[in-house]
Amino acid sequence: MPGIKIELLIPEMFLFAWALFLFLYDLGAKRKNSQSLGYLAMFGVAVTAVLLSLFHGGMVFGTMFQSDQLALFFKVIFLGAAFMAVGASFDIASEKIHNHRGEYYGLILLSTVGMMFLSSASELLMLYIGLELTTIPLYVLVAYFKDDRLSVESGMKYLIVGAFSSAILLYGLSILYGLTGTTDIVLMKINLSLVFLANGKIGPGLILAIVMVIAGIGFKLALVPFHMWAPDVYQGAPTPITGFLSVGSKAAGVVAFARIFVNGLIGFATDVMAPLDWGIIVAVLASAAMILGNITALRQKNIKRMLAYSSIAQIGYLMIGMVAATDRGISAVSYYMFIYLFANMGAFTIATIFNDKTGSDGIISYAGLSKSSPGFAACMTVFLLSLAGIPPLGGFVAKYLVFASGIQAGYTWLVILALLTAVVSLYYYANVIKMMYFSSESPSYKIKPPIPAQIVLFIGVAGVVIFGLFPQPILNLAAEAAKVFAF
Amino acid sequence: MQTDTVQLVFYLFSFLIIISAIYVVTLKNIFHSAIFLVLTLFGVAGIYILLHAEFLAAVQVLIYVGAVSVLMIFAIMLTTRLASREIKQSNEQVMAGIFICAGFLLASLGSFANTVWRVVDKPLPENNTLTLGQLLMNEYVLPFEVVSIVLLAALIGAIVLARKEGA
Numbered sequence: 001m002p003g004i005k006i007e008l009l010i011p012e013m014f015l016f017a018w019a020l021f022l023f024l025y026d027l028g029a030k031r032k033n034s035q036s037l038g039y040l041a042m043f044g045v046a047v048t049a050v051l052l053s054l055f056h057g058g059m060v061f062g063t064m065f066q067s068d069q070l071a072l073f074f075k076v077i078f079l080g081a082a083f084m085a086v087g088a089s090f091d092i093a094s095e096k097i098h099n100h101r102g103e104y105y106g107l108i109l110l111s112t113v114g115m116m117f118l119s120s121a122s123e124l125l126m127l128y129i130g131l132e133l134t135t136i137p138l139y140v141l142v143a144y145f146k147d148d149r150l151s152v153e154s155g156m157k158y159l160i161v162g163a164f165s166s167a168i169l170l171y172g173l174s175i176l177y178g179l180t181g182t183t184d185i186v187l188m189k190i191n192l193s194l195v196f197l198a199n200g201k202i203g204p205g206l207i208l209a210i211v212m213v214i215a216g217i218g219f220k221l222a223l224v225p226f227h228m229w230a231p232d233v234y235q236g237a238p239t240p241i242t243g244f245l246s247v248g249s250k251a252a253g254v255v256a257f258a259r260i261f262v263n264g265l266i267g268f269a270t271d272v273m274a275p276l277d278w279g280i281i282v283a284v285l286a287s288a289a290m291i292l293g294n295i296t297a298l299r300q301k302n303i304k305r306m307l308a309y310s311s312i313a314q315i316g317y318l319m320i321g322m323v324a325a326t327d328r329g330i331s332a333v334s335y336y337m338f339i340y341l342f343a344n345m346g347a348f349t350i351a352t353i354f355n356d357k358t359g360s361d362g363i364i365s366y367a368g369l370s371k372s373s374p375g376f377a378a379c380m381t382v383f384l385l386s387l388a389g390i391p392p393l394g395g396f397v398a399k400y401l402v403f404a405s406g407i408q409a410g411y412t413w414l415v416i417l418a419l420l421t422a423v424v425s426l427y428y429y430a431n432v433i434k435m436m437y438f439s440s441e442s443p444s445y446k447i448k449p450p451i452p453a454q455i456v457l458f459i460g461v462a463g464v465v466i467f468g469l470f471p472q473p474i475l476n477l478a479a480e481a482a483k484v485f486a487f
Numbered sequence: 488m489q490t491d492t493v494q495l496v497f498y499l500f501s502f503l504i505i506i507s508a509i510y511v512v513t514l515k516n517i518f519h520s521a522i523f524l525v526l527t528l529f530g531v532a533g534i535y536i537l538l539h540a541e542f543l544a545a546v547q548v549l550i551y552v553g554a555v556s557v558l559m560i561f562a563i564m565l566t567t568r569l570a571s572r573e574i575k576q577s578n579e580q581v582m583a584g585i586f587i588c589a590g591f592l593l594a595s596l597g598s599f600a601n602t603v604w605r606v607v608d609k610p611l612p613e614n615n616t617l618t619l620g621q622l623l624m625n626e627y628v629l630p631f632e633v634v635s636i637v638l639l640a641a642l643i644g645a646i647v648l649a650r651k652e653g654a
Contacts, residue, residue, distance in 0.1 A: 016636060023643065060629070061626070061628070061629045062626070064629050064630065065629060099650070100647045100650075103643055103647045106643070107640065107643065107644065107647075110636065110639075110640045111640075113636065114636075114637075114640075117633055125627070125630050126629065126630050126633070129630050129633050129634055129637060130633070132637050133633065133636055133637045133640060136637060136640050136641050136644060137640045137644060139644065140643075140644030140645075140647055140648055143648060144647075146648070155648075178604055178605065179602070179603075179604065179605060180605060181605040181607075191605070195603055195605070199603045201603065202602065202603060203598065203601045203602030203603055204597065204598035204601055204602060205598045205599060205601075205602030205604070206602070207598065208594065208595055208598045208599075
């Protein structure tokens with residue numbers, strides 16, 4: 001095959017090799033020396049990011065590996081999530097994981113490799129394999145505390161739900177293949193229009209396929225009604241892994257969704273499939289996610305469960321941009337995911353450090369935190385306010401862009417609903433802040449995060465604040481990413 | 488082969504698959520369930536042959552009938568007294584499950600019947616397996632290689648989860 005630019009695969013190959021290196025290094029390293037492994041993992045992710053900036057733009061193996069702007073944008077998000085998850089894991093790795101530390105970090109990297117392949121795939125086969133490579137290490141990581149009943153239970157749940165949803169997704173994809181005779185997403189769109197022109201109809205098989213693919217990816221995104229697993233898994237998993245799950249694997253699902261639906265099935269959103277177009281289905285699911293996620297989050301007493309429901313609601317907001325299916329919508333979704341990376345990873349890092357120190361995940365234990373650890377509480381406040389969408393933080397700009405794209409595309413009812421539920425969400429985010437600042441209790445402990453976690457918190461706060469005040473550079477990149485799709 | 492014969496064989500295999508699949512999910516003895524699973528997977532291999540996917544059929548027999556099922560049977564026999572124990576395979580949600588499955592079956596049958604499918608009009612290549620191998624090593628070499636990473640991740644994950652702590 002002429003013109004193969006194999007060097008485009010170097011970032012993925014390097015990260016994979018680095019994961020293998022971590023497995024081997026752990027064999028040789030002294031058991032007590034757990035810090036070096038974490039630093040090595042962070043170093044590997046950083047080097048991959050540098051390699052990515054050197055090698056991108058173009059295709060290898062047809063559309064199976066497209067190193068385009070969209071892929072590049074999301075790969076940065078994945079690498080950021082992996083970097084922050086590793087940085088948050090130092091205490092857990094040295095205290096709770098006695099064996100297999102190398103595997104812990106290595107599996108995070110392998111999952112990231114999967115996400116990177118997934119985001120580059122404009123082809124159903126590679127997309128599916130990327131998704132599997134993303135989730136299989138996560139099944140293991142979720143159940144990593146083998147002595148902890150909750151962790152093992154959540155691992156089991158995640159495995160069963162994950163396998164089930166993969167099967168549904170694969171069935172849906174196979175129907176798409178049967179309809180079009182190709183796995184290339186763009187060719188799929190052309191073939192579908194040809195079938196339509198020749199026969200005047202495609203038939204309900206396409207609807208069946210669309211419903212199954214939405215369900216399959218919906219499980220990965222924890223979109224209502226496929227969200228049942230999320231709170232339990234988020235609660236039981238090691239907290240950095242929960243963060244990684246809620247940012248990395250969600251971003252991966254978002255790319256897969258954008259590639260299949262916004263790029264591949266866009267022509268069939270209105271006239272051909274009416275009245276059952278995928279936009280309406282997803283809009284209804286998104287509104288259900290916003291309502292259920294926000295209302296249920298109000299009642300949560302555990303910070304990880306609260307963040308789980310909050311992330312269900314966040315995906316609801318994000319889907320508005322997807323439903324809009326315009327270039328503005330996609331760039332808004334990309335920017336949203338980028339800010340979500342900092343805010344959510346930051347919040348979960350705080351939860352990790354807090355749990356390491358106090359052994360508790362209860363929101364009530366955060367009472368009076370601002371007195372003993374003011375900087376720590378301030379970080380948490382910034383993350384929560386960004387998640388709630390308060391100006392001038394990044395979350396506000398992200399929400400504004402997504403809502404604007406929704407209104408532009410004619411989904412006014414969805415945006416009004418989103419605004420109403422966003423007000424509700426303010427209550428439970430502010431509740432944690434109230435606990436930290438306006439409680440009469442003054443805890444005896446003082447939280448001092450380890451240095452890698454401090455770096456992660458710094459990145460998180462800086463990202464949320466800087467990209468909230470000066471969103472333009474990221475917005476330009478997001479707009480470039482959206483140009484990948486021909487609208 | 489005559490079309491009638493092909494159809495007859497298809498129905499025979501389908502019957503075999505469906506009956507043994509029902510046994511897999513209803514029998515009380517997990518060992519018997521595993522044996523019927525072997526039969527189900529074998530029937531699927533038969534369908535593959537009818538579809539001229541000989542290589543897929545061989546792989547199906549080798550991997551699913553051979554490796555996976557034997558592994559499951561080993562696991563059952565090595566687990567203490569699991570092979571002789573009576574288990575209940577259903578819970579109170581069995582009726583809801585039946586309704587959902589029946590609804591899904593009807594919906595998919597209805598939509599399959601009314602859909603324009605893409606049919607291969609050219610004859611299949613003589614050397615099916617050869618073509619497949621060449622494709623795997625050329626156009627599809629990237630997924631082929633990435634699948635091996637998936638397998639590696641699964642392997643390492645399984646070892647991490649199954650190993651005894653402190654060993």
